[in-house]
Amino acid sequence: MATGKILTIELPDEAATQALAVSLAKLVNNGEQLALIGDLGTGKTVFARAFVRALCGSDTEVPSPTFTLLQTYDAEDGRELFHFDLYRLENSREALELNIDDAFADGISLIEWPERLGSLLPRNHLELTLSYGSSESHRQAMITAGDNWYKRLQGISL
Numbered sequence: 001m002a003t004g005k006i007l008t009i010e011l012p013d014e015a016a017t018q019a020l021a022v023s024l025a026k027l028v029n030n031g032e033q034l035a036l037i038g039d040l041g042t043g044k045t046v047f048a049r050a051f052v053r054a055l056c057g058s059d060t061e062v063p064s065p066t067f068t069l070l071q072t073y074d075a076e077d078g079r080e081l082f083h084f085d086l087y088r089l090e091n092s093r094e095a096l097e098l099n100i101d102d103a104f105a106d107g108i109s110l111i112e113w114p115e116r117l118g119s120l121l122p123r124n125h126l127e128l129t130l131s132y133g134s135s136e137s138h139r140q141a142m143i144t145a146g147d148n149w150y151k152r153l154q155g156i157s158l
Helices: 014-025 044-056 100-106 114-120 147-153
Strands: 005-011 032-037 070-074 080-085 108-112 126-132 139-145
Touching: 005 014, 005 147, 014 044, 014 126, 014 139, 032 044, 032 114, 044 070, 044 080, 044 108, 044 126, 080 100, 100 108, 100 114, 108 114, 139 147
Parallel strands: 032 108, 032 126, 080 108
Antiparallel strands: 005 139, 070 080, 126 139
C-alpha cells in the first residue's frame, strides 16, 4: 500500500470515472506508476481505457491485458505507456519476466492488481482504490498520494 495523503472522490457514474482518468493522465510523468486496486466490477477497466485513450488518442483500441498480462502503447507525445493486468501472476518474480523494472524506470505504468507485485512496486506510486458506492452506478475513488503526487492533485477537476 502506498503511503501519503488520502484524497477521496465521489464518482456518481461511469463518466465521472472516465473524467478522473483523463485528469490523472494529464498529470502523470515518465517513470511513474498508477496502481489500480478494487474488486471486480468497481471500474478499473473503465478507468484504464479512459486513461490510455487520454494519452494515446480517443480511437485507441484498449483490450484488457488479462491474458497477455501487458499491453504497451505509444502516447501521442512520444512517451511509452505500459498497462499491466497482474491478476494471473502467481508470484511477484513472474513480473520481472515482463521487464517491469524497465517500464517503471522509463515509461508510464498503469497496473491492475498491483498487490501481486509485493515489494517490486515502487514506493512512490499513486494508488487509486475504486469501491462500490451507494447505487449501482456510483463508485468512490480513494487516492493515496505521496508528496510527489499530492501537490499536483490539488488542482484536479472532473
